[in-house]
Amino acid sequence: MSGKGSVFLLGPGFIGLEVLSLLLQEGYQVTTLVRREEARASLEKLGSKTITGSLDDLDVIRNAAAAADIVIHTATADHAPSPMAILDGIDERAKSGKNTIYIHTSGCSAITDDSGGEFASNTIYQDDKPETIDSIADNAPHRAIDLAILKRRKNLDTKAKISIVLPPLIYGKGKENRLSIQLPTMTRFAIKHGFAGYAGKGKSVWGHIHVADLARGYMTVLHYMESESAEKVLENPYFFAENGEEYSWERCAQEIGKALHKAGKIQDPTPKEVPPELYSYLFGVWTVPVIGENARNRANRLRALGWKPQEKSTFESLEKDEIPIILFEKGDFKGYAAPVAS
Structure with missing residues (x-):
């Protein structure tokens, strides 16, 4: 072909x-x-x-x-x-x-x-x-x-x-200033509720790209x-397809808190566990599966084919590219309603 x-x-x-x-x-x-x-x-x-x-x-x-x-x-x-x-x-x-x-x-x-954020899996x-x-x-x-x-x-x-x-x-600023789902939703939640939050105990880990x-x-x-x-x-x-970065959801919330505190949007950068009654402002019933479980993986095949990550790291991109876009958003944020992890 x-x-x-x-x-x-x-x-x-x-x-x-x-x-x-x-x-x-x-x-x-x-x-x-x-x-x-x-x-x-x-x-x-x-x-x-x-x-x-x-x-x-x-x-x-x-x-x-x-x-x-x-x-x-x-x-x-x-x-x-x-x-x-x-x-x-x-x-x-x-x-x-x-x-x-x-x-x-x-x-x-x-x-x-099904870790519920209790631990970082070895799998x-x-x-x-x-x-x-x-x-x-x-x-x-x-x-x-x-x-x-x-x-x-x-x-x-x-x-x-x-x-x-x-x-x-997935993170980063895409074409036409499009943003991804997980970290931007956590960021919008923090702006609305005054604290950076994580679901479950926040210890579970995901890879990033x-x-x-x-x-x-x-x-x-x-x-x-x-x-x-x-x-x-x-x-x-x-x-x-992962770039070698793996972070717990608590660490993600911590970095969101630091960036929003630096931007003057929240008073205390310390991350906290989100109470279940506020999950509707994140991903509803899917909150823990989307931002509370482990999903660790290695892109061995892409690397063997010569692929290498080239872009900003997760939290550099978050502070420099994504949060500035989110701060300009208008309207009342009410959570992410689409079935992102159905």
């Missing part, structure tokens, strides 16, 4: 816009699924073609996937019909003798535990040991969709190259899949 094949990209948001920029820089022909008409012009100005539709427009997605050499899904890890529609399109291509590359976005919520998942990832519970977050993709992957065999990327905590480094990771995965045989790609579907 040509290294500059046609690409169908779902999810031109926080992750997707970064990936789109790199694809266009490298000369790929990209078609992007666009929900809102007002977003179409900006994407086309960048150089992407667009088609209008949501993740529930399954015929649109299937037809676009059937027409593309490469499909990248960065929209959400928790929408089951859209990856199945993609795979239906890939099936159509396979029947006509065409191969497809498909990169699906899952997430490290899949490897969380570290490594993507060059796929059997350890295969051993996680079928009902883990994101896992049902991942398993459905893996079943179709097995049936397609060498007729398609399919990989799953599992990002950890800057969104720009993550996007370069997607491109590394893409180039690997382009250059390797389908048989080789079938050996392991998983790619982690």
Whole structure:
């Protein structure tokens, strides 16, 4: 397959816009699924073609996937019909003798535990040991969709190259000043309630990745899949993407408190445990799974392919890039309502 094949990209948001920029820089022909008409012009100005539709427009997605050499899904890890529609399109291509590359976005919520913040786990998942990832519970977050993709992957065999990327905590200022979810939500909570808080006991640990480094990771995965045989790609579907930083949720709250205290937004920088009655101002019933459990991993495969993180560290980015944007936000913050780790 040509290294500059046609690409169908779902999810031109926080992750997707970064990936789109790199694809266009490298000369790929990209078609992007666009929900809102007002977003179409900006994407086309960048150089992407667009088609209008949501993740529930399954015929649109299937037809676009059937027409593309490469499909990248960065929209959400928790929408089951859209990856199945993609795979239906890939099936159509396979029947006509065409191969497809498909990169699906899952997430490290899949490897969380039930620590409740009580401890930092010694369990570290490594993507060059796929059997350890295969051993996680079928009902883990994101896992049902991942398993459905893996079943179709097995049936397609060498007729398609399919990989799953599992990002950890993503941070950084993205395109159009877009921000991620976990640390910005904790920051908005602190501004509203006057203290930096963590869920549970705050001792559990997650890995981190800057969104720009993550996007370069997607491109590394893409180039690997382009250059390797389908048989080789079938050996392991998983790619982690972490930059070597791991922090407890208490440490994250501590750094948020320090930065907001320095900015004059809270009086006391000392982090505190958030009482459950305030979880609605974080992630509701998902607060502890999203910012209270362990999810430790190593991106051994990306590093073996030559990928290296290049961006600011988590807390430098938080203070210099993200908090200044949050401080300009208007309106009453009422928590993050979307099912980020459903």
